[in-house]
Amino acid sequence: METPRRATIADIAARAGVSPGAVSFALNNRPGVSAATRARILEIAREMHWRPHSAARALGGARAGTVGFVLTRPARTLGTESFFGDLISGIQLGLTGSHVGMNLLVARDLEEELDTYQEWWNGHQVDGVVLIDPRTNDPRVDLLAKLGMPTVVIGSKPSPDGEAPTIWIDDRDAALTVYRYLHALGHRRIAHVAGRADFEHTGMRISALETFARTVGLDHAQSLTTDYSAAEGEHATRRLLSEPEPPTAIVYDNDVLAVAGLGVASEMGVPVPDRLSIISFDDSAMARLVRPSLTTLTRDTVELGERAARLLLDQIDAGKTLPSRRGPALTLSARDSTAPPPGG
Structure with missing residues (x-):
């Protein structure tokens, strides 16, 4: 059975009746085509299941259309922690309507996480990342700053001026x-x-x-x-x-x-x-x-993830570091497992 051929910009151009250059402008959200032409080209691209080629995209300076999220936790424990499922759902919710996807990876250790960021950035695979579980003297923050990769941290305090912003809960x-x-x-x-x-x-x-x-x-x-x-x-x-x-x-x-x-x-x-x-x-x-x-x-962990995704998208669009933003409020839910101590 012959493998279906991947749609190209030339294929889209032929179907839309425009030049390949016009298709490139439309797909990369650049000026040079009318709003109606852009909309028609994007619709044809969706119908033809066109996806950008990462190498060509990198050479052209276009966005990857993806953000990254790495979890460095034992894979067996992730299935029992509902926090991460809610957080991932929230990040995905924050990306809704942006035509930006999420690249999720579970790393075995810190070294693999650092290597992943380097590989993603060198390969133009993501436009930015959400970082969780900040550490003292965090080498991940240093690496991401060195790479110039847009980053949003989910943490416990606002970031210093000029550093990657944090969605924070005290x-x-x-x-x-x-x-x-x-x-x-x-x-x-x-x-x-x-x-x-x-x-x-x-x-x-x-x-x-x-x-x-x-x-x-x-x-x-x-x-x-x-x-x-x-x-x-x-x-x-x-x-x-x-x-x-x-x-x-x-x-x-x-x-x-x-x-x-x-x-x-x-x-x-x-x-x-x-x-x-x-x-x-x-x-x-x-x-x-x-x-x-x-x-x-x-806490509303879904909202926490949603706020992080939106701040990351805002930062990518702005092309600069934005201020930190506060996360959703915490409340104490008193249930049956607490009471005064014996004799209290």
């Missing part, structure tokens, strides 16, 4: 909201099962607990870092609940860790919330469906 303030709530319930022994130590938001949440503990005089406060997996969430919870004076409240960095911790509490005969209160920094259907349902911080 993780320090979010953490204090949780710690203050537990303190108001009467808890004086609070633990935090955190994510990766090198992530910016993890550091902010750990620092917020340390500062809060000193300010209000908690009897005990500690943070344990994990890789976000259920296995490490279970291990951290067993360690905390096996202490001579265990915490009366544990805050988890995501819903997977929190549900794993809830299972360990049941296994060890520690009733929730009668002897242990549990809170998650992430909300999800899973957090609402377990029993007892989990108290969480709730």
Whole structure:
């Protein structure tokens, strides 16, 4: 069976009754053709399933029509974290109507992520990227700035002037909201099962607990870092609940860790919330469906992704670095997993 031939600019020109140059102007959104002619050419291109050739596009200086998003997390854990599914849906929603697609890749480690950005930019495969989980002295930010690739960061604070803008949610303030709530319930022994130590938001949440503990005089406060997996969430919870004076409240960095911790509490005969209160920094259907349902911080993660995509498109169109923008607000959703401590 003969392979169907790929449509070319010449094919579109012949069908539209215009020159190949006019087709090129229309497809690359350049002046030189009327609005009616441009619309007719674009419609014919869609009917003929025409797609730009990346090498020719790069030589011509045209846009790739794609943005990139790399997730450097163990592939097995991504399926259990609803946050990423919602975020990807939001990015796609933000691209709706722009005729811009998304190139999604799951990287094994930081080195592969850095290599991907270099390959994408050298091959003119993307016009910009959304970056998640900013780190202290982040080599990804340095590389993307060196390449000159438009970038939007999803993070915990506004970027310094001149650097890639951030869609930000104040993780320090979010953490204090949780710690203050537990303190108001009467808890004086609070633990935090955190994510990766090198992530910016993890550091902010750990620092917020340390500062809060000193300010209000908690009897005990500690943070344990994990890789976000259920296995490490279970291990951290067993360690905390096996202490001579265990915490009366544990805050988890995501819903997977929190549900794993809830299972360990049941296994060890520690009733929730009668002897242990549990809170998650992430909300999800899973957090609402377990029993007892989990108290969480709730954000519109779909909107977070949508705002990031729109800021990236605005930055690509502007051809310059734009200011950071605030992300959607957080609210505390108090459910059945929190209560005053025993004797409180």
